[in-house]
Structure formats: structure tokens, C-alpha cells
Amino acid sequence: MGHESLPRAYRLKAGRMWYLVVLASGPFLGALLALATGRTRLIWLELLLWALFLGCVGWLGYALRRGGTFADAQGIEIRGYIRRTRFAWAEIQDIRARPNPAAARNRMAPAHFVDIHGHNGQRNQLPWVDSAHVDVAREVAALRAIWERNRTTPAT
Incomplete structure (x- = not known):
């Protein structure tokens, strides 16, 4: 049977990968939106959240591709x-x-x-x-x- 060849790889479909990345982004974007629309703007906190957001989304994209x-x-x-x-x-x-x-x-x-x-x-x-x-x-x-x-x- 020809379908028994090696190596075999099973990964997340690309369309589902973006769905997970967008879903994981929700809490960060919500916090950033709340900070941006509030009376007091804490620039250091916004920058920290952006750094965390980009780091987490980047790591999640990498992990989903390699897993x-x-x-x-x-x-x-x-x-x-x-x-x-x-x-x-x-x-x-x-x-x-x-x-x-x-x-x-x-x-x-x-x-x-x-x-x-x-x-x-x-x-x-x-x-x-x-x-x-x-x-x-x-x-x-x-x-x-x-x-x-x-x-x-x-x-x-």
C-alpha cells in the first residue's frame, strides 16, 4: 500500500491557526482599548501590554507552526x-x-x-x-x- 510512507507529519490547518491567534489576542486588545479610552493614560503600561501582546502572539504563531x-x-x-x-x-x-x-x-x-x-x-x-x-x-x-x-x- 502506497499510503504507508514515512515520514508523516500532522499539523494544524493554516486557517485554524489564525483563528487561534485571533482568539488569544482578545484579552490583550481589550485591555489596551480600555487603557486608550480611559481618562488617565499610562504610556508605560500601554507599552508593556503591547510588548506582552506581540511576544505572546509571536510565540503562539511559532508554537503552532512547529507543533x-x-x-x-x-x-x-x-x-x-x-x-x-x-x-x-x-x-x-x-x-x-x-x-x-x-x-x-x-x-x-x-x-x-x-x-x-x-x-x-x-x-x-x-x-x-x-x-x-x-x-x-x-x-x-x-x-x-x-x-x-x-x-x-x-x-x-
Whole structure:
């Protein structure tokens, strides 16, 4: 099957990235607007808030671009906003999809998530490997085939 190639990368869609950046900007912009329209203007506080705002939005944009789930010959790496976690193929006990109970209440929520189960039984959700971003059945089948092939043979 040709859809089982490595490396594989799963990231946030670009359209959703800007939505999150704009959503995170709301509190800063609200505070800046309140300061600008008030009777007393504290320039130092406005400058501090602008610096914090630009720093947070810049970091969030960087973190959203670099984050995601990445599968290669060594295993699966989950890159979060701050830390990275790597699972070797031999450490993974199962890869499966699970339904999202919140999807019934929120039409924008993914209907299914994909999890890997480690050797200690811990379940780890794979970021951006969900029904909002990929065809879950196809990706689970591809990841399971790669896992089956690589879990007993060391990567070279």
C-alpha cells in the first residue's frame, strides 16, 4: 500500500491557526482599548501590554507552526507548545481511534481522535490526528501498518 510512507507529519490547518491567534489576542486588545479610552493614560503600561501582546502572539504563531505529530523510522514524536515526547515503535502497544463525546455538543469539534498506548498502558492523544484534519480510518490503518512493520525491527 502506497499510503504507508514515512515520514508523516500532522499539523494544524493554516486557517485554524489564525483563528487561534485571533482568539488569544482578545484579552490583550481589550485591555489596551480600555487603557486608550480611559481618562488617565499610562504610556508605560500601554507599552508593556503591547510588548506582552506581540511576544505572546509571536510565540503562539511559532508554537503552532512547529507543533504536531510526526512519524518517522524511529517512532512517533509529539511536539507540543513547550515540550516534545518521542515514542519508539517498540514502546507502542496499540494505535487506535476513539470517539469524541464533545462532538455531539459542538459541530466544529472532531468526531474522532487517534491515540497511541505506551508500554505502561498510558494513552497519549496524537495532536492534529483527528477527523477535523485527516481521514482517521486511513491514517490509523497507515500508522498501524508502519507500527507492525517497525515495532520489532530496529531502525537503521
